[in-house]
Each structure stands twice: as structure tokens, then as C-alpha cells.
Amino acid sequence: MWILFSPSEKKRTSHSQEIQSKKGFYKDFLTPNLKEVLDSYHAFLTSASDEELKRLLGVKKLxxxxIALLQNIFKTPLLKAILRYDGVAFRALDYENLPLNSQEYIDRQVxxxxxxxxxxxxxxxxxxxxVKQGIGFLEFESKKFYASYKEKYFQFLDKEKEILDLRAGFYQQCLPIPPKFLVYEPIFIKNQKKVSHYAKYYRGILLKECANKNVKTLSELENLLIEGLKILDIKRDITTSKVFIYYEVTP
Incomplete structure (x- = not known):
């Protein structure tokens, strides 16, 4: 079972577990030709105006x-992606304080x-x-980027037939999952209303419990007991073949 996760806008600029950068650190990543993208990113960062940089980063003040770290992207220290991101979902997951076997599960499945x-x-x-979500630079746009490599990504995903989709809507649009996969997506309900912005926190909690209980299949997920989350219903959408698992947020 794959577990798909969104990144976070906020990232750690430094961390005790960082390692020294190395030439071609990206060569073993799932996406080929990343050097072209990173060269373009570096060129933009070193030539853009302050206003262009603010737009790319989604900030009002640089x-x-x-900026110095970004402009030296080929030389700055490296850190596991699961630790680099520092948003609400990642803090709820609390990867650093998980048992080693739970960390290994996340490294393997997420x-x-x-x-x-x-x-x-x-x-x-x-x-x-x-890079602010949905903002491009020069010829680069995230959605077009994912579309150009979708067949390669699907070939990799095909190693597993089941997917727990914990992504936000933007990333679901970047790579819609075809019907040949069995996809479960959680919906969180609180006070009879769908949780929207804070859903990322509960996605982090759900991932944490999957890791701690070594959940290997979606059928196991249906029987997973999580403190503070109670399964209300499980429904299949006949138009998308996606299965929605509804959780009630309880005190």
C-alpha cells in the first residue's frame, strides 16, 4: 500500500540530521532530468527581482x-524530505519521535x-x-511537470495496487490516480461538518497510526482504531472508483 502525502509550505532551513551535499544528489530520485529543472530554478533565483522572488516564495518580505540557501541549492546540506517539511501534518506525524520500525515504514511506504x-x-x-504552491518560474509549472512524467510515476506506483491518498486537492490535480488502483481517501467530519483547513492535521495523525500499527492493506485500515477518530462510513464513488472513508473527529 502506497501512502501519498502533500508537502508543506514551511520547511526547516536547518536540522541536526542534515548531511553534506553531494554532486548529483537528485540522480536516484523518481523524477528524471531534474538537473534541468534545478538549473532553471537556480538561474531564476540568481537573476530575479525582489518582487519576482516574493511572488515565487509567496512572501511579503524576503x-x-x-535566499542565500536557495541560491546555493547545489551545495547546501541535505535532509530527508519527511524531516525537511515542517507544516501542520508533519508536526502531527512527529516522525523524529516515532519508533524506528514506524520510521522505516514511512520511509518505505510514503x-x-x-x-x-x-x-x-x-x-x-x-x-x-x-516554491509556493501553484507558482511557476521561467518555463516551469508544477502541474505541467507532473503531467510530463505521469507514465513514469504510474509505472512506479504499479508496484502496489492500493493507495491511501492523503494529498490536498492541488496535488490530486497534479497527478490524478487512474481507476486501476484501489484508492481510499479520508474525509474528516467535526460537528457534522467537513473539516477543511485543519484536515492536514488529521492526515498526519492517520499516517502516524498507520505507521505505528504497520498497516499494509486498505482492509486493515478499515479496522484500525485511532484515538480521536471514529469511522462513520465507507462509500465508493462510482464515477471515480475512489473509496471515501469518513471519520468523525471525537473529543
Whole structure:
């Protein structure tokens, strides 16, 4: 069972587990020809105006230290992707404090959808980078990028036939999963209303429990007991062949 996960806007600029960069660090990633993308990214970062940089990064004020890291993307230290991201879902997951076998599960089963690197294994080591969701640079656009490599990604995904989709909508649009896969997507309900923005927190909790209980199939997921989350219903959408698993957020 693959578990698909979104990245976060916020990323750690440094970490105790960082390792020294190496030439061609991206060569074992799932996406080929990344050097072309990274060369283009580097060229933009070193030539763009302040306003262009603010748009790319989605900020109102530039941080000089972070810009320096971005402009040296080929030389800055590397860190596991699962640790580089620092958003709500990743803090809920709390990877660093999980047992070793749970960390190994995540390294093996989780795939993260990067705005720059494409499909990443959780244990791929990446430098600090930043690209605001949906914002491109020069000829690069995330959705077009994923579309150009979709067949390669599907070939890799085909190693497993079941997928737990914990992605946000933007990344689902980047790579829609074909009906040949059995896909489960969680929907979180609180006070009889669908949780929207804070759903990323519960996705992190769900991933954490899957890792701790070594969930290998979607049928096992249906029987997984999670504190604070109660399964209300499981429904198949006949138009998409996707299965929605509804969780009630409980006190």
C-alpha cells in the first residue's frame, strides 16, 4: 500500500540530521532530468527581482539568509524530505519521535508530492528549497511537470495496487490516480461538518497510526482504531472508483 502525502509550505532551513551535499544528489530520485529543472530554478533565483522572488516564495518580505540557501541549492546540506517539511501534518506525524520500525515504514511506504522535485520518497534527501504552491518560474509549472512524467510515476506506483491518498486537492490535480488502483481517501467530519483547513492535521495523525500499527492493506485500515477518530462510513464513488472513508473527529 502506497501512502501519498502533500508537502508543506514551511520547511526547516536547518536540522541536526542534515548531511553534506553531494554532486548529483537528485540522480536516484523518481523524477528524471531534474538537473534541468534545478538549473532553471537556480538561474531564476540568481537573476530575479525582489518582487519576482516574493511572488515565487509567496512572501511579503524576503529573508536574506533563506535566499542565500536557495541560491546555493547545489551545495547546501541535505535532509530527508519527511524531516525537511515542517507544516501542520508533519508536526502531527512527529516522525523524529516515532519508533524506528514506524520510521522505516514511512520511509518505505510514503511518497511526497514536491512542487520542485516531483514525486519524492519520504527518505529522499533534499536541500532547503521553496516554491509556493501553484507558482511557476521561467518555463516551469508544477502541474505541467507532473503531467510530463505521469507514465513514469504510474509505472512506479504499479508496484502496489492500493493507495491511501492523503494529498490536498492541488496535488490530486497534479497527478490524478487512474481507476486501476484501489484508492481510499479520508474525509474528516467535526460537528457534522467537513473539516477543511485543519484536515492536514488529521492526515498526519492517520499516517502516524498507520505507521505505528504497520498497516499494509486498505482492509486493515478499515479496522484500525485511532484515538480521536471514529469511522462513520465507507462509500465508493462510482464515477471515480475512489473509496471515501469518513471519520468523525471525537473529543
Amino acid at each position: 529573508n536574506i539568509d533563506e 511518497l511526497i508530492f514536491s512542487n520542485l522535485f516531483g514525486l519524492l520518497r519520504a527518505n529522499c534527501c533534499i536541500p532547503y528549497y521553496d
